[in-house]
Amino acid sequence: MDEKSGKMFCYQSLCIVFLMIPTNPAGLIEYRAHPFWVQKYCPSHEHDNTPRCCSCERMEPRETGYIGLNDGRKLCLECLDSAIMDTSECQPLYVDIQRFYESLDMKLEQQIPLLLVERQALNEAREGEKHGHYHMPETRGLCLSEEQTISSISRRPRLGAGNRAVDMRTQSYKLTRRCDVTAILILFGLPRLLTGSILAHEMMHAWLRLKGYRTLSQNVEEGICQVMAYMWLHSELTSASASSSSSTSRKGKRPPFEMKLGEFFKHQIESDISPVYGDGFRAGHQAVQKYGLQKTLNHIWMTGTFPF
Numbered sequence: 189m190d191e192k193s194g195k196m197f198c199y200q201s202l203c204i205v206f207l208m209i210p211t212n213p214a215g216l217i218e219y220r221a222h223p224f225w226v227q228k229y230c231p232s233h234e235h236d237n238t239p240r241c242c243s244c245e246r247m248e249p250r251e252t253g254y255i256g257l258n259d260g261r262k263l264c265l266e267c268l269d270s271a272i273m274d275t276s277e278c279q280p281l282y283v284d285i286q287r288f289y290e291s292l293d294m295k296l297e298q299q300i301p302l303l304l305v306e307r308q309a310l311n312e313a314r315e316g317e318k319h320g321h322y323h324m325p326e327t328r329g330l331c332l333s334e335e336q337t338i339s340s341i342s343r344r345p346r347l348g349a350g351n352r353a354v355d356m357r358t359q360s361y362k363l364t365r366r367c368d369v370t371a372i373l374i375l376f377g378l379p380r381l382l383t384g385s386i387l388a389h390e391m392m393h394a395w396l397r398l399k400g401y402r403t404l405s406q407n408v409e410e411g412i413c414q415v416m417a418y419m420w421l422h423s424e425l426t427s428a429s430a431s432s433s434s435s436t437s438r439k440g441k442r443p444p445f446e447m448k449l450g451e452f453f454k455h456q457i458e459s460d461i462s463p464v465y466g467d468g469f470r471a472g473h474q475a476v477q478k479y480g481l482q483k484t485l486n487h488i489w490m491t492g493t494f495p496f
């Protein structure tokens with residue numbers, strides 16, 4: 189490691205993409221490494237459009253074909269293993285997360301439709317909301333409060349030529365307003381643990397709205413939603429390593445890669461640099477560690493802020 193530039197130099201490296209790392213003009217091998225997966229790659233791949241998996245962020249090795257999801261996203265084969273592809277496939281996971289909320293004494297009485305959608309449908313639905321919440325540039329889930337017509341994925345795609353997802357079927361779904369939340373939308377094609385953590389996050393937006401919480405500042409609202417996503421991931425990983433089975437796990441124990449992937453999603457939440465999601469999560473997590481979830485929620489109800 190070069191102290192000044194922060195770059196790493198090594199004489200014996202394999203790039204995940206090229207399977208070798210060429211030397212730079214100074215005759216040295218220069219590489220970058222992913223902070224979680226510790227995979228080495230040439231610095232050039234950060235700018236040469238080498239595809240990354242939309243779920244685990246790992247770069248696509250030249251020899252391996254990632255799966256194209258029709259909307260510009262690519263998925264690696266290991267993430268594909270546990271990916272949730274259509275609305276009906278997601279319902280057992282929804283039941284799991286509803287139970288998780290119930291176990292925390294936070295049952296949602298209202299039946300809120302959950303739909304899996306393509307990226308385009310998600311972005312259009314976001315535009316259709318009158319009171320836009322703060323969102324990351326790349327939205328993966330939404331909690332809707334307007335009556336809209338949503339194109340939801342009714343049949344999962346199959347793998348066609350060139351490793352592309354084909355033959356996907358969508359169905360229009362007209363949302364009607366029975367309460368302050370009309371639906372939760374989640375991007376299709378993500379692994380179960382990522383889909384579940386996004387769902388746990390969006391369900392918290394729904395819960396806050398339905399319980400009549402005031403309009404919160406962005407970092408408090410997104411922060412507490414990220415805390416719920418994190419807590420759900422944590423409970424999934426601990427119950428899976430204790431080999432208990434939830435209703436969506438066919439086998440009790442999960443494959444080692446899925447466990448590692450779960451740790452990666454937790455790491456992403458913890459180390460998010462955004463002031464809203466990242467700082468919000470860290471403040472919320474600290475409060476929950478110190479005072480517990482119920483007291484933290486009571487404090488938010490009374491003051492709109494996290495307790496210190």
Ligand SMILES: [Zn+2]
Pocket residue numbers: 241242243244245246263264265266267268
């Ligand atoms: Zn992946």
Ligand SMILES: [Zn+2]
Pocket residue numbers: 389393410413
């Ligand atoms: Zn959110």
